[in-house]
Amino acid sequence: MALPDAEHTFAALADRMRGAVAFDARFVGIYSGGAWIAERLQRTIDGDHPVGFIDVSFYRDDFSRKGLKPEVKRTQLPFEVEGATIVLIDDVLYTGRSVRAAINELFDYGRPARVELAVLVDRGGRELPIEATYAGVRIAVARDLSIVLSRGADGRLALATEAGGA
Amino acid sequence: MRNPQLNAAGELTHLLTLEGLPAEIIVRVLDTALPFVSIAERDVKKVPLLRGRSVFNLFFENSTRTRTTFEIAAKRLSADVINLNIGVSSTSKGETLRDTVDNLVAMNADMFVVRHAQSGAPHLIAAHLNRTGRAHVHVVNAGDGRHAHPTQGLLDLFTIRHYKKDFRNLTVAIVGDVLHSRVARSLIHGLTTLGTPEVRVIGPKTLLPAAVQSLGVRVHHDMREGLAGCDVVVMLRLQSERMRGALLPSTGEYFKHYGLTSEKLALARHDAIVMHPGPMNRGVEIDSAVADGERSVILPQVTFGIAVRMAVLSILAGT
Amino acid sequence: MKIEINHGRVIDAKHGVDRVTPLYIAAGTVAAIGAAPAGWSADRAIEARGMVVCPGLIDLSARLREPGFEYKATLESEMEAAVAGGVTSLACPPDTDPPLDEPGLVEMLKHRARSLNQAHVFPVGALTVGLNGVELTEMGELAEAGCVAFSQAESPLTDTGVLLRAMQYAATFGHRVWLRPQEAHLAKGGVAHEGEVATRLGLPAIPSAAETIALATIFALVRTTGVHVHLCRISTAEGVAMVRAAKRDGLPVTCDVAVHHLHLCDVDIGWFDAQCRLIPPLRAVSDRAALRAGLADGTIDLVCSDHTPVDDDGKQVPFGEAEPGATGLELLLPLTLKWATEDRIPLPVALARITSQPAAILGIGSGHLGIGAPADVCIFDPDLYWRVEPAALRSQGKNTPFIGLEVRGKVRATLVDGQIVHEA
Numbered sequence: 025m026a027l028p029d030a031e032h033t034f035a036a037l038a039d040r041m042r043g044a045v046a047f048d049a050r051f052v053g054i055y056s057g058g059a060w061i062a063e064r065l066q067r068t069i070d071g072d073h074p075v076g077f078i079d080v081s082f083y084r085d086d087f088s089r090k091g092l093k094p095e096v097k098r099t100q101l102p103f104e105v106e107g108a109t110i111v112l113i114d115d116v117l118y119t120g121r122s123v124r125a126a127i128n129e130l131f132d133y134g135r136p137a138r139v140e141l142a143v144l145v146d147r148g149g150r151e152l153p154i155e156a157t158y159a160g161v162r163i164a165v166a167r168d169l170s171i172v173l174s175r176g177a178d179g180r181l182a183l184a185t186e187a188g189g190a
Numbered sequence: 191m192r193n194p195q196l197n198a199a200g201e202l203t204h205l206l207t208l209e210g211l212p213a214e215i216i217v218r219v220l221d222t223a224l225p226f227v228s229i230a231e232r233d234v235k236k237v238p239l240l241r242g243r244s245v246f247n248l249f250f251e252n253s254t255r256t257r258t259t260f261e262i263a264a265k266r267l268s269a270d271v272i273n274l275n276i277g278v279s280s281t282s283k284g285e286t287l288r289d290t291v292d293n294l295v296a297m298n299a300d301m302f303v304v305r306h307a308q309s310g311a312p313h314l315i316a317a318h319l320n321r322t323g324r325a326h327v328h329v330v331n332a333g334d335g336r337h338a339h340p341t342q343g344l345l346d347l348f349t350i351r352h353y354k355k356d357f358r359n360l361t362v363a364i365v366g367d368v369l370h371s372r373v374a375r376s377l378i379h380g381l382t383t384l385g386t387p388e389v390r391v392i393g394p395k396t397l398l399p400a401a402v403q404s405l406g407v408r409v410h411h412d413m414r415e416g417l418a419g420c421d422v423v424v425m426l427r428l429q430s431e432r433m434r435g436a437l438l439p440s441t442g443e444y445f446k447h448y449g450l451t452s453e454k455l456a457l458a459r460h461d462a463i464v465m466h467p468g469p470m471n472r473g474v475e476i477d478s479a480v481a482d483g484e485r486s487v488i489l490p491q492v493t494f495g496i497a498v499r500m501a502v503l504s505i506l507a508g509t
Numbered sequence: 510m511k512i513e514i515n516h517g518r519v520i521d522a523k524h525g526v527d528r529v530t531p532l533y534i535a536a537g538t539v540a541a542i543g544a545a546p547a548g549w550s551a552d553r554a555i556e557a558r559g560m561v562v563c564p565g566l567i568d569l570s571a572r573l574r575e576p577g578f579e580y581k582a583t584l585e586s587e588m589e590a591a592v593a594g595g596v597t598s599l600a601c602p603p604d605t606d607p608p609l610d611e612p613g614l615v616e617m618l619k620h621r622a623r624s625l626n627q628a629h630v631f632p633v634g635a636l637t638v639g640l641n642g643v644e645l646t647e648m649g650e651l652a653e654a655g656c657v658a659f660s661q662a663e664s665p666l667t668d669t670g671v672l673l674r675a676m677q678y679a680a681t682f683g684h685r686v687w688l689r690p691q692e693a694h695l696a697k698g699g700v701a702h703e704g705e706v707a708t709r710l711g712l713p714a715i716p717s718a719a720e721t722i723a724l725a726t727i728f729a730l731v732r733t734t735g736v737h738v739h740l741c742r743i744s745t746a747e748g749v750a751m752v753r754a755a756k757r758d759g760l761p762v763t764c765d766v767a768v769h770h771l772h773l774c775d776v777d778i779g780w781f782d783a784q785c786r787l788i789p790p791l792r793a794v795s796d797r798a799a800l801r802a803g804l805a806d807g808t809i810d811l812v813c814s815d816h817t818p819v820d821d822d823g824k825q826v827p828f829g830e831a832e833p834g835a836t837g838l839e840l841l842l843p844l845t846l847k848w849a850t851e852d853r854i855p856l857p858v859a860l861a862r863i864t865s866q867p868a869a870i871l872g873i874g875s876g877h878l879g880i881g882a883p884a885d886v887c888i889f890d891p892d893l894y895w896r897v898e899p900a901a902l903r904s905q906g907k908n909t910p911f912i913g914l915e916v917r918g919k920v921r922a923t924l925v926d927g928q929i930v931h932e933a
Contacts, residue, residue: 194780209709286822286825286826287825287826287827288825306827308827308828308829308830309710309711309712309781309827309828309829310710310712310780310781310827310828310829311827313780313781314781314825314826314827317780318825334711334827335711335712335827335829336711336712336713337710337711337712338711372711375709375711399707399708399714400703400704400705400707400708400714400716401704401705401708402708404705404708404709405708405709
């Protein structure tokens with residue numbers, strides 16, 4: 025199936041956020057795709073948007089079934105979460121479970137004033153009541169495929185499908 | 191012979207010893223410990239990873255320190271922790287090690303952290319669990335006789351990596367009672383597996399085991415010679431029983447020849463770090479000036495120890 | 510009962526017999542080999558085509574666990590195990606509970622054994638009361654009750670003065686002393702051979718010097734007293750060399766090796782396998798090689814099983830807490846054959862190590878198939894493989910590192926004093 029172009033989709037997401045997002049909102053990217061997007065958004069959108077990164081491995085709900093993934097990265101939030109406006113950023117929003125884990129983790133750092141969600145691709149198929157505040161594109165994808173974001177050596181983003189759902 | 195610590199897929203299912211563990215697994219533990227160090231620095235030091243799991247501390251040998259760090263590590267993973275100080279009296283009541291384990295598994299234990307005075311006790315427990323089809327129950331060796339203390343070895347490796355980055359350029363000296371030391375054995379296995387080119391053991395002949403070179407170390411009886419050019423100096427604790435066993439005449443003489451003073455430390459590299467598994471005997475194996483000095487990383491070892499144990503429990507629980 | 514054994518390969522090392530030929534038994538003794546006696550008619554004919562027919566095996570060390578250790582094994586089960594293993598005579602060490610230091614205990618044991626009508630039991634008496642290493646036992650009385658020699662089993666005798674006097678007293682009555690060469694202080698607390706393996710596994714170790722120092726002491730005492738000493742369970746290469754030199758010097762010493770030590774070494778402990786917890790400890794590969802060479806060249810006179818039944822509770826514990834010992838009566842033959850096959854030892858030589866040689870040490874008239882000898886016979890299939898499983902062993906001791914492995918050589922029939930006591 026034909027996926028939308030990642031760079032165009034990113035531009036669409038940035039457009040939606042520009043002007044809508046709080047001036048001092050902190051951007052928190054979920055590794056790895058969300059992290060790349062968060063960095064790009066910081067450069068693209070005006071304002072004071074410090075960037076942090078979050079690894080949700082310790083908060084996932086499928087640990088018993090799948091174990092710990094081989095590479096766990098360090099969550100880095102170089103700002104105060106307490107009272108802040110946070111925009112959680114991820115590449116693909118699907119079941120909503122990763123976002124649930126990220127929110128739980130965020131709250132262990134402090135009590136934010138508000139949390140919004142920005143995603144590059146919203147593919148539907150939610151299993152939890154979670155919605156993106158900003159989405160680059162909304163598409164339908166077969167359940168047995170996953171959407172993967174990659175970043176080239178030149179920094180260009182690209183979307184692709186892979187076998188294996190979610 | 192199949193490594194009893196790995197399951198059929200080559201994943202770590204028990205942590206019994208660092209000997210024979212593939213380097214990738216050791217490195218994975220060290221890498222996984224990194225995020226746990228950060229978590230220790232936040233206000234909420236817990237993550238929900240092991241929620242609903244039961245970790246049983248089975249200590250047949252007393253140790254408040256080690257037991258406490260395992261308890262903290264497990265609780266920071268949101269696990270339920272049950273402490274059992276079994277001591278010698280229970281075995282004299284006739285309950286075998288296997289029966290004790292079987293009873294606890296029936297109480298839904300997910301993980302055993304075992305400390306025992308006999309080398310090989312955790313292996314026995316792991317073999318029993320594997321044989322009776324309970325491979326989902328994991329065993330962590332918290333110290334067995336003189337044989338191994340793998341989590342201590344891992345936290346020592348983590349500490350060394352934190353300060354020195356690359357094992358492949360290092361000279362490491364381990365000083366003291368290697369004969370009786372499970373800490374030394376585990377560290378030696380870990381260092382050699384990760385490619386440390388020179389590992390030295392320093393001590394009097396009575397405190398070094400037979401054929402110790404076969405572990406891949408160089409032997410020194412002269413501490414000054416042995417410390418020359420070292421990047422890492424690991425001091426082992428000297429136990430008072432050694433005086434009674436005709437292994438040493440006195441702590442005074444031991445300190446003179448094998449104790450770490452600032453003057454001897456100056457023989458190592460100028461940026462060498464000093465480590466000690468604890469608890470320290472000040473004035474016996476190490477003097478206070480060095481223990482509290484700027485090259486000492488003894489306190490960070492303790493902090494890293496909790497993160498490393500969290501990493502071990504997490505990786506095992508996910509297998 | 511008149512029995513003929515046909516078409517078997519009769520091997521009698523003592524008389525140099527090794528050929529396929531019939532064997533005739535009557536009135537409990539060997540009546541003839543080759544040609545039937547005049548007027549012969551057999552009550553029973555045993556077909557032994559493809560089998561070896563040899564003297565019944567003689568095991569110099571088998572623990573029957575009575576009296577005192579009946580929860581580990583009983584005389585009934587162990588005597589059955591003996592004949593199932595082709596063993597027709599065995600010597601049992603004095604470390605029963607109470608130890609065999611009183612004539613009454615020895616008589617009772619012999620009586621019990623005789624009533625079972627299986628293998629002959631030759632008790633070895635305690636050298637000192639309670640094996641305490643302090644006071645001498647009444648060796649005269651014990652010999653009259655049936656003891657064939659005196660030993661300390663595994664209990665240390667640290668006072669050299671007492672050892673000297675014990676040896677002299679035994680010699681007064683013409684008795685032999687059997688000694689385990691182990692220096693008690695060096696061996697104290699040790700559970701494994703001092704070397705690479707013990708260092709890696711963190712096990713308290715017993716140096717080879719514990720054996721060599723004890724041997725030096727024993728040889729010096731033998732020189733002084735002229736007492737004949739049998740050394741039990743040699744385990745080191747240096748020890749074998751010392752025995753070789755002592756024999757060359759004409760000292761009246763003999764020695765044996767335990768059958769498990771011919772095949773295993775410290776590396777086999779693996780991850781603390783308590784089945785490998787043995788006394789003496791399994792030593793290095795080089796020691797094992799020296800034991801095999803020593804057995805081949807006769808420096809080591811014979812092999813014994815050192816049969817020691819240990820129940821599961823005694824082995825399913827950490828290595829250092831495990832009870833030492835392995836079951837062996839039913840493995841003596843196949844493991845001796847294994848050594849012979851691997852090292853290309855002629856079968857008669859190998860069989861001598863478990864028949865005529867032990868008979869000579871015990872000073873008994875069996876261990877051979879000369880005319881008039883007691884008809885203690887073992888008939889075995891040298892080519893049959895069988896798996897060592899708990900169910901396959903008659904002994905209550907299932908403790909051996911060979912569990913689950915296949916061995917070659919199975920006893921098909923055993924005769925004691927001309928009676929068939931085992932058939933398979």
